Amino acid sequence: MDDASLALALAGRRISAVVIGASAGGVNALIEILPGLPREFPYPVVTVLHVMRSRQNQLVEVFQQRVALRVEEAVDKVEPRPGTLYFAPADYHLSIEEEGVFSLSLEPPVHFARPAIDITMETAANVYGPELVGILLTGANHDGAAGMAAIGAAGGLTVVQDPAEAQVGVMPKEAIRLRAPDLVLPLRDIRRLLQLSMENLQ
Structure with a gap:
């Protein structure tokens, strides 16, 4: 998708x-997505990954070496800050x-997962509400489909990775089936969409 089409999806959106x-x-x-974002990215990026408990603590280190954003594990009762990439704790x-x-x-796992994407x-x-951007990527179960539907119902912008490109297409396919997202994009276009969102500040 070209820049003009991506910008149109963001037009008028806070x-x-x-x-x-x-x-x-x-x-x-x-x-593939996050290294393109600058340290002054104007929104928090809250990320939920299904990973083994032993790998969870390594996510901050792995991504801090690769992205300009600050990278932190989410902490109870802390307010998300702009320019920061947060990972759900193991x-x-x-x-x-x-x-x-x-x-x-x-609380009990959802779709056999804790953390669960749907809950976040x-x-x-x-x-x-409508000021949220939800992005669902590759995955092997149905977690995230209901969450994306909730974002869409609240007026937020919903973006799903193209299942044909995803390493495992089950998760994006289920999200598309449950509620048609605003955009179905390859990773390169998701990265570009986030970059263009900085030019769309209201």
């Missing part, structure tokens, strides 16, 4: 936060409370 979900193949997908669900701060919980996306949709 953005306060970006939330990204991914499972199998997600680390590689994020490495074995905790990550929510956004009405007050706009993170909340961690040990659904609570973020409640807080940010």
Whole structure:
């Protein structure tokens, strides 16, 4: 998709936060998207990845070496800051409370996952409404589909990785089936969309 078409999808839209979900193949997908964002990126980027507990603590180190954004693990009762990439901690669900701060919980897994993408996306949709951008990437289960539907219902911008390009297409296909997203894009266009969003500040 060309820049003009991507810019049209952003036209008139105020953005306060970006939330990204991914499972199998997600680390590689994020490495293609996020290095293009500058340190002064004007929104927080909240990311939920399904990874082994032993790998979770390595995500901050891995991405801090590759991106200009600050990279942190989300901390309970802390408000997300612009220009920061947050990862959901291992074995905790990550929510956004009405007050706009993170909340961690040990509720049962959703779609066999904790953290669950759906929980983060659904609570973020409640807080940010039409000012939220939701992005769902490669994955092997249905987690994230309901979350993306909630973002769309709240008026947020929904973006799904093209299943034909995804390492595992199950997750994006389910999101598309449940509620048609605003955009279905390859990774290069998702990266460009986020870059163009900085030019769209209201």
